[in-house]
Amino acid sequence: MVTLSSLIVMVLVVSAVLGFISASAMFLIWWERKVSAHIQTRFGPMRVGWHGVLQPIADAIKLLCKEDIVPVGVDKWVWWLAPFFVTVPAVMAFVAIPFGKNLIVQDLNLGILYIIAITSTGIFGIFMAGWGSNNKYSLLGGMRSAAQIISYEIPLLISIITVLLFSGSLSMQKIVTAQAKYWFILNPSLFVAFFVYIISATAEVNRAPFDLPEAESELVAGFHTEYSGMKFAMFFIAEYTNMFTISAIAATLFLGGWRGPLLPGPVWFLIKTYTIIFVLMWVRWTFPRVRVDQLMGFAWKVLTPISLVNLIIAGWFILK
Amino acid sequence: MKNYFKRLIFGPIDLIKGLIVTFRNLITPAITLQYPTQKQAMTQRYRGLIDLYPVKCIMCSQCVKICPTNCLALTHKEGPDKKKELESFKYKMELCCFCGLCAQVCPTAALYMNKIYEIATSNRKELEINLLNPDKYAEWAHPTVR
Numbered sequence: 001m002v003t004l005s006s007l008i009v010m011v012l013v014v015s016a017v018l019g020f021i022s023a024s025a026m027f028l029i030w031w032e033r034k035v036s037a038h039i040q041t042r043f044g045p046m047r048v049g050w051h052g053v054l055q056p057i058a059d060a061i062k063l064l065c066k067e068d069i070v071p072v073g074v075d076k077w078v079w080w081l082a083p084f085f086v087t088v089p090a091v092m093a094f095v096a097i098p099f100g101k102n103l104i105v106q107d108l109n110l111g112i113l114y115i116i117a118i119t120s121t122g123i124f125g126i127f128m129a130g131w132g133s134n135n136k137y138s139l140l141g142g143m144r145s146a147a148q149i150i151s152y153e154i155p156l157l158i159s160i161i162t163v164l165l166f167s168g169s170l171s172m173q174k175i176v177t178a179q180a181k182y183w184f185i186l187n188p189s190l191f192v193a194f195f196v197y198i199i200s201a202t203a204e205v206n207r208a209p210f211d212l213p214e215a216e217s218e219l220v221a222g223f224h225t226e227y228s229g230m231k232f233a234m235f236f237i238a239e240y241t242n243m244f245t246i247s248a249i250a251a252t253l254f255l256g257g258w259r260g261p262l263l264p265g266p267v268w269f270l271i272k273t274y275t276i277i278f279v280l281m282w283v284r285w286t287f288p289r290v291r292v293d294q295l296m297g298f299a300w301k302v303l304t305p306i307s308l309v310n311l312i313i314a315g316w317f318i319l320k
Numbered sequence: 321m322k323n324y325f326k327r328l329i330f331g332p333i334d335l336i337k338g339l340i341v342t343f344r345n346l347i348t349p350a351i352t353l354q355y356p357t358q359k360q361a362m363t364q365r366y367r368g369l370i371d372l373y374p375v376k377c378i379m380c381s382q383c384v385k386i387c388p389t390n391c392l393a394l395t396h397k398e399g400p401d402k403k404k405e406l407e408s409f410k411y412k413m414e415l416c417c418f419c420g421l422c423a424q425v426c427p428t429a430a431l432y433m434n435k436i437y438e439i440a441t442s443n444r445k446e447l448e449i450n451l452l453n454p455d456k457y458a459e460w461a462h463p464t465v466r
Contacts, residue, residue: 039342043350286342287335302328 013105017094025240026056032281039285066229071134074226078132083227083234085125090241092118097248098172100258100265111172112160112249119204119245122238123149126206126213126223129235133226141222144292145213148203151296152210155303156200159193162307162314163253166190176257183256189314194254196307198276201246203299205239208284215289247276362435367420369436369460370411372451376430379404383422383431391415392422409451413439436460 030045030053037044045052070079096111098104108114123146130142164170166187167178184190203210214222224235251257251272258265290298353360362368370392379396391412399405423431436457441447449456 035346038346038350041345041348041351043352043354046354282339282342282346286338301324 017105018091021091021094021241021244022237024244025237026060028240028243028277029056029059029236031277032284035278035281036285039282060233063229063233068229068231069226071226073134075132075134078128079226080132082125082129082132083231083238085128086122086238087125087234087241089118089120089122089125090238090245093242093245096172097245098176098252098257099269103258103266104173107171107173110170112164112170112175112253115172115245115249116157116160119242120149120153122242125238129227130213130223133223135226137219137221138223138225141213141215141219141225145206145223148206148210148212148295148299151299152200152203152303155196155299155307156204158304158307158311159196159200160253162190162193162311165311165314165318172252172257176252176259179256179259183254183259185254189310189317190254192306192310193314194250196303196310197253198250198279200299200303201250202280202283203295205242205246207239207243207280209287209289210295211289212292212295217289243277243280244273247273247280250276362437366435366437367418367433369413369434369439369449369457370416370422370451371432371434371457372409373430373432374406374409374452376428377406377409378428378430379406380427382425382427386421386425388419388421389415389417406452411449411451412447413449414444414447 033055034044034051045055048054048058070076093115095105096108096114098107126145127142130138130140130145133139163175163184166184167175169175169178178184185194206213212222213219214224219225224232227235248269251269255272255276256268257272258269260268260271263271377394379394381394384390384392384394391414393408393410393412395407396404397407418433420433423429423433426432434457438460
């Protein structure tokens with residue numbers, strides 16, 4: 001039975017989460033442009049507001065005002081629903097992310113499993129966009145994305161299992177509590193797991209150097225070639241939200257989550273998360289894109305064996 | 321198999337080298353000039369608009385003769401002390417190809433090329449310049465900052 005007060009709380013929480021997501025996505029878009037510019041010794045956006053901070057708002061207004069073009073021959077239902085199928089799982093993952101000691105929407109007892117399960121469904125949206133667009137580039141992008149996510153899910157999950165061996169719980173808050181003595185990244189076995197996680201998570205969210213589904217030089221814009229205006233903006237927001245989610249998981253699982261001296265919990269959490277996001281941006285603007293065969297080879301021949309060996313060693317240490 | 325482990329161990333070293341290069345770039349100041357507010361100084365021999373020292377001119381008309389596009393035209397008259405005096409010196413900037421031959425051929429270096437490069441106008445008439453007017457480039461030398 002849903003009472004009025006609980007309904008109000010629910011609405012408030014949902015608006016807070018959505019507000020945070022859009023603000024974070026806008027900040028990340030600006031930050032990414034700034035980081036990329038400074039890596040290439042440029043300035044990036046400078047004109048709209050102080051050092052271009054209002055640039056994402058100008059971009060958002062432009063996207064809102066754009067004509068919503070529906071290409072001839074698209075599979076209407078699939079094409080229309082695809083952006084929602086991408087964005088909704090990205091937002092839903094925020095339910096189990098612990099921002100602070102009590103700052104979590106719902107501390108599910110299998111939180112990490114929930115997040116991994118829900119973010120993996122985002123691939124449906126990408127594949128729907130690729131299939132529904134009736135365009136060979138989009139279709140190739142969608143297919144690549146599916147192949148990539150299936151391959152990289154395995155090392156990702158194995159590296160998370162390594163963490164779970166040490167934490168003994170799937171709940172995100174309990175994983176943070178388990179790091180009261182030391183951050184998990186300081187453990188040699190989990191140090192390896194951290195790198196395996198970061199690499200496979202980068203591939204999961206289709207970011208460079210694993211951005212094959214939207215490889216500009218080969219596929220125009222990949223699965224979102226035919227999208228414009230607000231639908232494109234939804235793909236964009238989903239991409240940056242997913243990036244925040246994987247960084248938040250990395251911060252929670254390996255860097256002690258919201259734990260830290262002096263500063264309050266949420267501040268520590270955001271510092272850690274944005275540091276990882278910065279590393280992802282740094283990597284994106286440094287490395288060239290890998291080939292498809294290199295991508296698959298790297299997942300199956302390098303990451304999966306490393307994570308399996310790592311899991312066995314970690315298990316042996318725990319049992320000893 | 322030996323190659324596999326070799327690449328696994330030494331591969332990341334190259335990746336880290338790349339990351340160091342980009343991080344060094346990240347902390348070096350940007351080399352971009354913010355154009356309307358910051359401007360690059362032109363090179364020493366930059367060929368901008370044609371300019372004239374009227375006092376130095378001896379009215380030999382060599383510049384008019386050598387100009388491949390016929391963009392220069394000068395007339396002279398007899399002054400009060402029976403000396404030649406410049407009457408008009410017209411410069412059609414729309415025809416000028418900025419070859420610099422006029423400045424090169426000028427025996428007294430009265431004609432020279434200045435360093436103004438923001439030479440767009442909104443009116444065709446503004447492209448016909450009277451070189452005897454001392455304020456002819458006043459507006460172009462300090463274009464409005466938008």
